[in-house]
Amino acid sequence: MKRSGWIIFIPAAFFFILNFAVSSVKTLFFSRFIYFLFLISLFFFLRQFSLNKILKSTLGGVSLIIFSYGIIQKFVLFPYYLKNITPEKDFYIQAVLTRIKSGRIFAIFTLPTLYAIVCALLILFIFHYLLKSASGIERFFWSFLLILGLGNLVLTQSFGGILCLSAGIFLYLILSRILNLKFLVPTVMVLALFFFLITGLRFSEAKKMEPVKLRMSNWAQAIRMIGANLYWGQGLGNYESEISYFTYPGEARSIYAHNFFLQFTAESGIFIPFFILALLFCYRKKLKPRDCKKDEKTLYISAFLILLLYNLIDIGFYFFAAGIAGAICLSQVYPHRSKNIKLNAVVLIFLSAFLLAESISDTFQRRGEYRLHRKDYIEAEINYKKSLAINPFNLRAMMGRSQIYYDKTDYSRCEYYLDKIREIYPDSSFANALKAKVAYEQRKYCNSLYFIRTAYLKDRLRDAHKRQYELIKNNLQAELAKPQD
Numbered sequence: 001m002k003r004s005g006w007i008i009f010i011p012a013a014f015f016f017i018l019n020f021a022v023s024s025v026k027t028l029f030f031s032r033f034i035y036f037l038f039l040i041s042l043f044f045f046l047r048q049f050s051l052n053k054i055l056k057s058t059l060g061g062v063s064l065i066i067f068s069y070g071i072i073q074k075f076v077l078f079p080y081y082l083k084n085i086t087p088e089k090d091f092y093i094q095a096v097l098t099r100i101k102s103g104r105i106f107a108i109f110t111l112p113t114l115y116a117i118v119c120a121l122l123i124l125f126i127f128h129y130l131l132k133s134a135s136g137i138e139r140f141f142w143s144f145l146l147i148l149g150l151g152n153l154v155l156t157q158s159f160g161g162i163l164c165l166s167a168g169i170f171l172y173l174i175l176s177r178i179l180n181l182k183f184l185v186p187t188v189m190v191l192a193l194f195f196f197l198i199t200g201l202r203f204s205e206a207k208k209m210e211p212v213k214l215r216m217s218n219w220a221q222a223i224r225m226i227g228a229n230l231y232w233g234q235g236l237g238n239y240e241s242e243i244s245y246f247t248y249p250g251e252a253r254s255i256y257a258h259n260f261f262l263q264f265t266a267e268s269g270i271f272i273p274f275f276i277l278a279l280l281f282c283y284r285k286k287l288k289p290r291d292c293k294k295d296e297k298t299l300y301i302s303a304f305l306i307l308l309l310y311n312l313i314d315i316g317f318y319f320f321a322a323g324i325a326g327a328i329c330l331s332q333v334y335p336h337r338s339k340n341i342k343l344n345a346v347v348l349i350f351l352s353a354f355l356l357a358e359s360i361s362d363t364f365q366r367r368g369e370y371r372l373h374r375k376d377y378i379e380a381e382i383n384y385k386k387s388l389a390i391n392p393f394n395l396r397a398m399m400g401r402s403q404i405y406y407d408k409t410d411y412s413r414c415e416y417y418l419d420k421i422r423e424i425y426p427d428s429s430f431a432n433a434l435k436a437k438v439a440y441e442q443r444k445y446c447n448s449l450y451f452i453r454t455a456y457l458k459d460r461l462r463d464a465h466k467r468q469y470e471l472i473k474n475n476l477q478a479e480l481a482k483p484q485d
Contacts, residue, residue: 012275015232019268023235024242025425027393031358032237032267038351039323045344046331052296055328056129063122063145070107070115070152078103092370105155114319116161117310119153121303121325124168128299131178159211164309172302215258215313221246222257225266233269241425244459253461260311260318297333304329361391368400377404395421399430411438429458433465436472445476 016033023029078100085097104112126149130142153161224246225234234242240255247253257263265273307326310316317323338344368383381404387397398417405414415438421431436452439445449472456462456469 012272012279015269015271015275019233019235019272022229022232023238024427025235025238025395027395027424028237028241029235030237034351034354035323036236038348038355039317039327041344041348041351042324042327043331045341045348046328047334047336048338048341048344049331050335051328051332055125059122059125060129060141060145063126063149066107066118066122067145067148067152070105070155071148073107074103074105074155078105091373102157103155104157105152107152109321112156113158113160113314114321116153116156116158117164117306117314118321118325119149119156120161120165120168120306123149123153123165124172124303124306125299127169128172160310160313164306167309168302168306171305172298175298175301214252214254217252218254218256218258219262221248221251222259222262222266226262226270229269231269231271233265233267233272236267239263239267244429244461247461249461256315256318258314260314260316263315263318300329300332304333357390361387361394361397363387364390365394365397365400368397372400372403375407377408380404393424395425395428402431402434406434406438409441411442414438427454427458429455429462429465432458433468436468440472440475445472445479448472449476 020026020029020033081096081100085093087093087097099106106112106115107118109115109118123146126142126145130139130146133139133142153165221243222239225239225242228234228246239257243255257266304326307316307322307329310322317326364383364387368380368387371377371380371383380400384397384400384404387394388401391397398421402414402417402421405411405417415435418431418435418438421428422435425431432451432455436448436450436455439448439451449469452465452469452472456465459465
């Protein structure tokens with residue numbers, strides 16, 4: 001690293017340490033920090049290889065599997081579930097049925113919007129390979145995948161997916177120097193057709209501008225959070241733990257900002273993004289893509305534009321799939337053959353192992369949460385134990401165990417886990433509200449009032465906390481009004 005780079009890197013490291021110090025939940029900081037280190041490590045590792053040949057065959061197979069599953073999900077699985085799942089008063093069953101009834105497919109991903117961006121990226125690559133096809137069979141295969149992919153994109157009913165794909169296609173045509181009426185007119189007509197199809201499918205939402213209102217509301221909350229701690233931020237990963245303080249009545253509630261740049265700035269403050277931009281400026285010559293006119297560079301730059309636009313309307317790189325896609329695209333835009341391949345591989349394996357362990361822990365935690373909701377305490381506790389054995393700092397698993405012991409009126413063990421949660425996350429509304437219930441059951445009314453007030457101040461919009469706060473306050477006043485013996 002050259003001298004100017006060190007001059008910027010050292011104060012940047014200092015601000016990262018300061019950002020860690022102001023984080024209210026240190027475990028969330030570490031989790032987010034290691035995730036970003038993983039993406040950076042993946043970029044440095046992959047830029048040592050040319051992925052063009054392997055990516056073409058891999059992308060074709062993956063696209064065929066995912067797109068086929070998307071069609072099956074829409075026309076086979078959704079009708080089957082609607083026919084065979086009986087509606088009942090179960091949160092998870094109702095959530096599944098609500099998502100299925102919307103008709104928006106998501107394939108193997110968590111959200112239709114995320115799958116829409118994956119579709120947009122795959123379609124862009126398929127469009128490129130179609131234009132470069134040499135044989136008739138190859139041209140037929142890519143044409144079939146293109147139609148299948150566009151069908152999946154429509155079925156996600158994502159406005160953002162169509163807009164991002166449109167921008168990516170146009171940039172690709174411009175950089176490839178093939179933007180003429182032969183391609184421009186049909187491309188615009190096809191994209192416009194799909195946009196209006198999605199508008200028709202989601203007309204009730206589009207008429208009320210619900211997607212726009214949701215994002216405007218979340219962006220306003222993120223801006224308030226940025227203004228509250230402009231220089232040091234709230235701490236990486238701590239957006240979800242602090243956003244309730246900046247959410248006003250009547251606004252859409254979300255633990256995401258629906259904008260990567262706003263959320264990252266809210267978490268990190270303005271200095272860390274400034275130093276990142278300064279480092280990029282110092283290395284602007286090395287970062288300048290060479291041979292940009294080559295088809296492969298054009299393709300990867302256009303794909304990265306899709307991801308950048310996605311980051312403007314959602315949290316983008318915070319999602320694992322989008323983060324990996326971004327690292328892959330940049331690694332091919334800025335290739336560099338180095339002698340540190342073994343070191344890069346070791347670092348990447350270490351970070352991958354950490355993220356994999358965290359993911360397995362979260363999987364057990366979610367299973368436990370489902371079992372707990374169905375009052376299957378034995379299976380719930382087994383899954384929570386497995387989760388905490390892998391990640392002792394899994395807050396949600398601790399919350400689950402404390403809820404189990406509260407339901408069993410084992411208050412001492414319940415408080416043990418609640419205190420552990422509050423050590424990591426002092427103003428947790430869940431932990432403080434449950435502590436208030438335990439103290440109330442033990443007739444410790446002053447303690448109960450303290451804890452429920454903390455939970456209420458943390459999350460004023462939660463009706464349950466408000467009702468509990470008013471109940472405990474009124475009961476304490478009644479107890480104090482009683483004549484003393």
